[in-house]
Amino acid sequence: MKMIIITGQTATGKTDLARQYCQKYNGEIVNFDSRQIYKNLDIITGKDIYGKFTSVKKSDGFDIGYYPTELKNLNLKLNINSWLYDIVAPNQYFSSFDYQRIALPLIRHIVESGKTPILVGGTYFYIYHLLYHIETENIKPDWALRQNLVKKSVKDLQMILSGFINQPQAGLNNSDFQNPQRLIRKIEIARSSGLEKKPSLSFSLKDYFKNIDIDFIGIKFKNKNRLTKTITERVKKRIGQGAFDEVENLLKKGFEKNDPGLKTIGYRQIILYLEGKISKREAIELWITKEIQYAKRQLTFMKRDANIKWREI
């Protein structure tokens, strides 16, 4: 069986490519963009998928959106089924683990229905988990613990962690050892596995499908100028599409700036503007800058995956 994964830097036209493959291989699109997972985040995340909502499957408390979509850009009615868009509310926590749990059976479903799964997205972390599995087994977030720990300083977190693990840095590199988010998770793991032995549930896509043939494509910009130019244009386009209104409406609906979905490039900067902390112009410039930096980070992360076949635009 065949599966195609398309990833790469933001604004490289991944979705368009995915659509082409859909036609070629009788495919269905499976999103792995951590932002397009969220409902109501449309313009700024570039969710250029639209269509009628026809059915919902419940899986572990999450809705799996099922949309027959039309191709806006190609001006064609392709009727491509697209999955895993709009499956959680902007104020809901959603992790790579959640993603894996939902995506795996979904991919199986697509394969069994005789179609080719075509995964598209820029969140390499999600695909990493899906493909190569995770070793931390199924230690769930301990929200009470996290709530308590976020107040602590990095130094305190390091101390707490060293109370569980006798290694000086608990197997963390220097960067992670100073990263509160990582330290908290490490403490969570250390604490949990100290309490009870959890059975290993780690599994990967390749365990799931023995004879899977994966085309793993990455798209990146040829140079920084192209990247800067494309991102700048895209931000301006999204402003024209109503990016500012989108943020205002979300806030009116009661979503808050610290909700997982709103801690996203574009939304954050516009919120700063709406709060009166920066000018509109500054917000736009910041948005562009953050987006460029993000594209760089994406590439740094993805580069380490030798399975990705790169294309330049």
Added chain:
RNA sequence: CCAGAGGUGGCGGAGUGGCCAAUCGCAGCAGACUGUAAAUCUGCCGGGUUUUCCCUGCGGAGGUUCGAAUCCUCCCCUCUGGA
């Protein structure tokens, strides 16, 4: 023209005689990444190929001092108020 404030590294902004190549933030460059990942974090960041080493350096030109971004003199420029 008078009065007041000020000119610091790509930008913002500390420092007001030695501990200053100059706190810090931003931008830039490189990197990390195993249930928040469009998140979070790390390193570098005047020049000299590494350096506990050298050079240039805080508007300009002089001067005081063992020693100045920091004090003095003159000049240039900017901003605010007055004409």
